[in-house]
Amino acid sequence: MRIRLHPDFKLAIALIAALALLIGITVFLLKLLPLPAEKPAADIYITIINHEGEQEQVELEGFIIGVVAAEMPASFEPEALAAQAIAARTYVLAHCPPWGAAKHGDAAVCCDPAHCQAYADQAALKSRWGDNYDKYYARVKAAVLDTQGKVLCWQGQLIETPYCSACGGRTENAEYCWGRAYPYLVSVSCPYCRAAPRFSAFRSFPLSEAAMLLDVPEEQIAHMRAENYTAGYRVGQLRVGEHIYPGTEIRSLLGLNSAAFNWLIIGDEIYFSTLGYGHGVGLCQYGANGMAQAGFSYADILAHYYVGTKIKTITALD
Ligand SMILES: [Zn+2]
Numbered sequence: 001m002r003i004r005l006h007p008d009f010k011l012a013i014a015l016i017a018a019l020a021l022l023i024g025i026t027v028f029l030l031k032l033l034p035l036p037a038e039k040p041a042a043d044i045y046i047t048i049i050n051h052e053g054e055q056e057q058v059e060l061e062g063f064i065i066g067v068v069a070a071e072m073p074a075s076f077e078p079e080a081l082a083a084q085a086i087a088a089r090t091y092v093l094a095h096c097p098p099w100g101a102a103k104h105g106d107a108a109v110c111c112d113p114a115h116c117q118a119y120a121d122q123a124a125l126k127s128r129w130g131d132n133y134d135k136y137y138a139r140v141k142a143a144v145l146d147t148q149g150k151v152l153c154w155q156g157q158l159i160e161t162p163y164c165s166a167c168g169g170r171t172e173n174a175e176y177c178w179g180r181a182y183p184y185l186v187s188v189s190c191p192y193c194r195a196a197p198r199f200s201a202f203r204s205f206p207l208s209e210a211a212m213l214l215d216v217p218e219e220q221i222a223h224m225r226a227e228n229y230t231a232g233y234r235v236g237q238l239r240v241g242e243h244i245y246p247g248t249e250i251r252s253l254l255g256l257n258s259a260a261f262n263w264l265i266i267g268d269e270i271y272f273s274t275l276g277y278g279h280g281v282g283l284c285q286y287g288a289n290g291m292a293q294a295g296f297s298y299a300d301i302l303a304h305y306y307v308g309t310k311i312k313t314i315t316a317l318d
């Protein structure tokens with residue numbers, strides 16, 4: 001039996017066939033074309049405040065090389081340098097639209113280590129490293145490019161990534177330093193930073209000088225006492241006469257290496273002993289190097305000091 005098709009139906013079939021062929025050809029051609037890929041992290045440009053105090057557009061990864069070189073000894077282990085690179089990159093992007101609010105008007109960060117992060121350009125590194133320049137630059141560059149685009153997140157958001165030279169055995173809760181708690185900046189034990197040159201230190205003052213620096217009568221210095229200690233085993237509050245000082249304030253008034261201090265008065269002198277160097281919150285840099293020497297990876301190091309955070313790779317399209 002022959003089926004006779006209405007001419008309109010034949011036309012419809014021909015149209016559908018032509019359309020299918022067209023779609024097939026289009027799909028085939030699209031496969032031949034390169035995909036409109038995500039921009040690699042190397043193409044992220046950020047605005048910073050340079051050493052001259054001017055706004056400057058810089059390529060992210062190149063800038064991070066200069067930050068890591070300025071913030072951590074280049075002789076440190078590759079995994080420690082990689083951990084520092086991720087911490088530094090996270091700090092910059094957390095203050096860079098669209099990932100976070102800029103810290104300096106239109107600019108993400110500045111190059112002042114006391115405010116944002118230190119940064120050294122190639123000329124500064126050449127004069128600092130001398131004959132070791134090529135070797136050290138290659139180490140830092142590898143740490144940055146091996147972790148290109150990697151940042152630390154807490155519940156999907158970029159985190160604050162403070163770091164210090166050596167925590168002295170235990171890191172500190174953020175709230176004791178800055179009055180604000182962060183769930184990932186909590187005290188952890190650190191048995192890895194004992195090799196730090198300033199792991200422990202002594203400093204002495206004549207009692208009269210200590211009294212002047214603390215702005216109290218000299219006789220009260222003999223009766224000062226710690227009211228409490230922090231989660232990071234630092235002096236929380238110190239009573240001197242009627243004054244109550246946060247341990248962090250005593251540290252800055254007396255120029256001590258850390259707020260993990262004790263003291264002894266002998267004659268007219270007061271001797272302070274300190275553990276660690278810096279505020280102690282977040283990554284312990286010498287601890288990171290110690291962990292790397294013990295065989296831990298940068299992911300292990302970051303997970304230890306920034307509790308509960310996750311590494312994510314960011315792209316220009318994020
Ligand atoms: Zn700044």
Ligand SMILES: [Zn+2]
Pocket residue numbers: 166167168169170190191192193284286287
């Ligand atoms: Zn430490």
